[in-house]
Amino acid sequence: MRNVPAAAEEHRGGGGCANDSGGSHPPASPPDEDLACRALDTPGAFEELVRRYQNRVYSLAYRLTGDGVEAYDLTQEAFLRSYAALKTFRPELRFAPWLYRIATNLCLNFLQSSRVRRGGADPDLVLKVPDRAKQPDSAYEEKEERLDIHAAIGELPPKYRAVVLLRHMQDKSYEEIAAILDLPLNTVRTHLFRARELLRRRLHERER
Amino acid sequence: MTGRLPHPTATTLQLYADEQLEAQRQRGVEAHLAECENCRTAAAELRTLFRDLDGLPELAISPAFLEGVIQQVAQSADPVVIPARRDLLLPLAVGCALLLGLCVLMGVFERPLSSMQHNLPGAIDLVLGSPFETAPAILAGFSLLALAGLALIALVLARGDVGSVGVAGTPESVPWP
Numbered sequence: 461m462r463n464v465p466a467a468a469e470e471h472r473g474g475g476g477c478a479n480d481s482g483g484s485h486p487p488a489s490p491p492d493e494d495l496a497c498r499a500l501d502t503p504g505a506f507e508e509l510v511r512r513y514q515n516r517v518y519s520l521a522y523r524l525t526g527d528g529v530e531a532y533d534l535t536q537e538a539f540l541r542s543y544a545a546l547k548t549f550r551p552e553l554r555f556a557p558w559l560y561r562i563a564t565n566l567c568l569n570f571l572q573s574s575r576v577r578r579g580g581a582d583p584d585l586v587l588k589v590p591d592r593a594k595q596p597d598s599a600y601e602e603k604e605e606r607l608d609i610h611a612a613i614g615e616l617p618p619k620y621r622a623v624v625l626l627r628h629m630q631d632k633s634y635e636e637i638a639a640i641l642d643l644p645l646n647t648v649r650t651h652l653f654r655a656r657e658l659l660r661r662r663l664h665e666r667e668r
Numbered sequence: 669m670t671g672r673l674p675h676p677t678a679t680t681l682q683l684y685a686d687e688q689l690e691a692q693r694q695r696g697v698e699a700h701l702a703e704c705e706n707c708r709t710a711a712a713e714l715r716t717l718f719r720d721l722d723g724l725p726e727l728a729i730s731p732a733f734l735e736g737v738i739q740q741v742a743q744s745a746d747p748v749v750i751p752a753r754r755d756l757l758l759p760l761a762v763g764c765a766l767l768l769g770l771c772v773l774m775g776v777f778e779r780p781l782s783s784m785q786h787n788l789p790g791a792i793d794l795v796l797g798s799p800f801e802t803a804p805a806i807l808a809g810f811s812l813l814a815l816a817g818l819a820l821i822a823l824v825l826a827r828g829d830v831g832s833v834g835v836a837g838t839p840e841s842v843p844w845p
Contacts, residue, residue, distance in 0.1 A: 514734060
């Protein structure tokens with residue numbers, strides 16, 4: 461799968477909220493779960509979690525909604541809700557899927573409500589991608605490819621969009637995606653398969 | 669080669685490209701791809717698609733975002749401090765109840781209560797006619813009511829979930845096992 465810089469990897473802990481007081485080699489950066497356990501009473505702990513995940517959650521929200529302003533608000537909402545729900549956070553579970561679940565559900569709820577507001581005529585938001593015709597034609601092939609894939613993702617139904625983004629952008633396993641979206645594993649496989657098929661076909665059409 | 673291997677299904681080919689097949693099946697598909705150009709092309713297409721998807725850049729949110737969230741958390745977290753008020757309310761309720769009990773034991777309310785209960789018109793007459801004389805009885809009655817009310821209010825407030833006031837909850841659609 462994709463190469464993720466080490467610093468951007470999730471900080472995985474062994475679980476449990478017990479204070480680690482006796483280690484002679486204290487970890488340079490505490491695991492997410494430790495920070496989540498201490499976030500309500502330790503200044504800076506929640507800030508560190510936000511710092512670690514803000515770009516990833518924002519990227520997910522942006523690719524899901526296709527709207528930078530909405531993505532910003534939804535990212536903010538996701539962090540505020542996660543903070544409010546920290547009382548119920550169980551350290552034996554991992555923090556990242558928990559946060560992604562909140563963020564993904566907020567985005568899917570937003571997409572659902574925006575569909576309702578618009579009368580349900582168009583089930584999917586189309587990502588706001590700059591017009592290809594206005595782009596320089598040869599020098600930015602890679603950028604154009606990205607725009608193509610970005611636009612193609614935007615044309616997917618939200619439920620397919622979510623699995624593709626979690627798998628490829630967020631590097632989640634099938635099992636993690638199932639937990640985040642609260643779907644059976646086989647449904648995740650099916651959604652992924654259909655999403656990729658749709659993407660492959662749409663990109664083929666664009667190439668023609 | 670002993671014979672041509674069957675074409676993998678589209679699902680299998682995707683799982684292969686995503687490295688999700690068991691090792692033995694993965695090797696089986698590889699063996700087929702070595703001899704089937706169509707499937708090899710399809711697998712290459714999938715790999716390209718996956719590479720493009722994996723290569724989508726992570727976006728950087730505005731630097732002001734972090735500060736904004738922390739500020740909002742600080743504001744929304746204020747009510748969490750309210751349990752300190754609960755700590756004050758409980759002793760207050762207990763204190764009121766104790767004082768009330770002490771007053772009852774000492775018979776402070778005995779006279780005003782009995783006079784009001786058995787002879788209310790007379791008590792009103794007494795109040796209207798000679799307020800100076802009955803003032804202690806009236807005061808005692810009011811203090812009885814005030815103490816009881818105070819204890820009740822303190823108890824009700826102390827039992828409330830004050831910590832959750834003003835703090836957003838988890839979205840309803842986000843249950844966590």
